[in-house]
Amino acid sequence: MSKYTVMVVGMGKRGKSHAFHFNANGNFEVVGICDIDEAKCAEVAPGLGNPRIGTDAARMANELKPDVFCFCTLPHIRVEMIQIGVACGAKLIAFEKPVALSSEEGIRIKEILSTSTAKVVVSHQHRYGRHYQAVKDVIASGKIGKVHTVYGYAHGWAAHMLSHIIDYSMWFNGYAKAEWVMAQAAGKHKLADMHASPDYIAGFVQFENGVRGIYECGGGSPDVPEVERWWGKNKIGAIGTEGYAEVYTGNGWKAVTKDGILTGEGTMNYETDMPGYINDMVEWLEHGNASDCAFANAYAGFEIMLGMFRSAAVGGQVAMPLASGENELNLLKQNMSDNRLFVTLDESKKEFSC
DSSP: OOOEEEEEEOOSHHHHHHHHHHHHSTTEEEEEEEOSSHHHHHHHGGGGTOOEEESOHHHHHHHHOOSEEEEOOOGGGHHHHHHHHHHTTOSEEEEOSOSOSSHHHHHHHHHHHTTOOOEEEEOOGGGGSHHHHHHHHHHHTTTTOSEEEEEEEESSOHHHHHHHHHHHHHHHTTTOOEEEEEEEEEOOGGGGSSSOOOSEEEEEEEETTSOEEEEEEETTSOOOTTOOSGGGOOEEEEEETTEEEEEETTSOEEEEETTEEEEEOOOOOHHHHHHHHHHHHHHHHHHOOOOTTBHHHHHHHHHHHHHHHHHHHHOSOEESSOSSOOOHHHHHHHHSOOOOOOOSSTTHHHHHTO
């Protein structure tokens, strides 16, 4: 087969990671990299075979007509980037989570993509770590019995981490559809961040197959003592009738089953996680095998996340799927209490200015 051409927009840490892993896969050729700071492109271009560089994403995409349009930009320009990917006729669009910062934006993105035949993936790439794969295998094998609860905890704030923990827990639950969500939130410091969200949010999800989801994300989340590094203190798992299985982003996994305790190693690492994410794009393009990172899966988790935001802002249960769009961040700014945030870990105090 011929190589698929790739253009990557955004040469920050994640953009460079995408570009170099596309370049390392023999099925792809990076033909263009773009950033508002052209010097960032010039710095990495030699290691990518000297693709075209530039600062105007729309112009470059229109001229290069890449098979794959990938963007790793700040979240406030998602709609603009999706429009560029569709307009240039890309066969596949890949972009960073979260899908958007409001349900208004998310619905708009979904509408734009409905006009395109492009395959779309969202970078929930932690799942390719061997510890995530091991927990998925334990749950799917039935070793913990019939699953009745899935859960996720993270100390990073929601715009960074909530879509991750929701997505992997839904993966463990076969991507069953959600019926309703309910949540509470505290702390407004990160509402002013480029990755805007409340400092701490906790809530519940009822899935159609009877499974309950429980999530906590941000400064008030419980400690994950199995992990030392603050950003790696994430725990995602499932409880069944015969035991439980959970993964720790920064330090392995554990399962307690009727046949004994199982444990294993693994840590989130771009160098080991990204190849599987890239390979699944090839599988989808070549053989029609949809990636687990497909937009449909990510969007279902996005609706839960924004439903939690909406519930925290206005109260009560929020029906899924979302019937209409809102600017949930504005609702939170208007309705959340100004009371101080209580954090669980001392090292969270600096991050959340409390």
